[in-house]
Amino acid sequence: MKYIICTALLLSSCATARTPGPWVDNFNQQRKPAIPADVRSFIIKRQGCDHFRGEPGYDAERQKFLTEQIDKLCTGTDNELSKLLHKYAGSRVVGETLSEFEQCIESYQGRDCPTVAWTE
Numbered sequence: 796m797k798y799i800i801c802t803a804l805l806l807s808s809c810a811t812a813r814t815p816g817p818w819v820d821n822f823n824q825q826r827k828p829a830i831p832a833d834v835r836s837f838i839i840k841r842q843g844c845d846h847f848r849g850e851p852g853y854d855a856e857r858q859k860f861l862t863e864q865i866d867k868l869c870t871g872t873d874n875e876l877s878k879l880l881h882k883y884a885g886s887r888v889v890g891e892t893l894s895e896f897e898q899c900i901e902s903y904q905g906r907d908c909p910t911v912a913w914t915e
Contacts, residue, residue: 821846829888837875841896844868848900873901 817825818835821842826835847865852858876896883889 826892827888829886830892831883831889834879834883834889834892837872837879838892840868841872841876844872844900845896869900871901872896873899 816828818828818830820826820838826838830838844865847861847868850857850861852861876893876898880890880893883893
């Protein structure tokens with residue numbers, strides 16, 4: 796009886812301990828499972844940001860909506876991208892993935908964006 800219970804517990808724990816598989820981003824692109832959760836979250840947020848940045852503001856109502864979405868999704872992403880690049884500097888997979896994103900999309904009081912260095 797002990798053998799049956801131990802076997803059942805072992806099998807049930809094996810069934811739940813899976814390695815994460817590929818995942819899909821906002822644009823239905825399959826991504827590698829090796830991408831850490833914080834990088835995945837950044838990708839999803841930044842893709843939303845980039846989507847709204849490319850939309851036309853054809854009237855005042857639409858422009859207001861776009862501005863709200865851009866403020867919500869884009870603010871802080873330059874700093875976040877810089878932090879992630881620093882954190883995962885040794886990861887080729889993460890580096891290649893993050894290289895898809897522009898490093899300087901936020902306004903810097905009318906100045907050109909320098910190389911972004913993250914701040915705490």
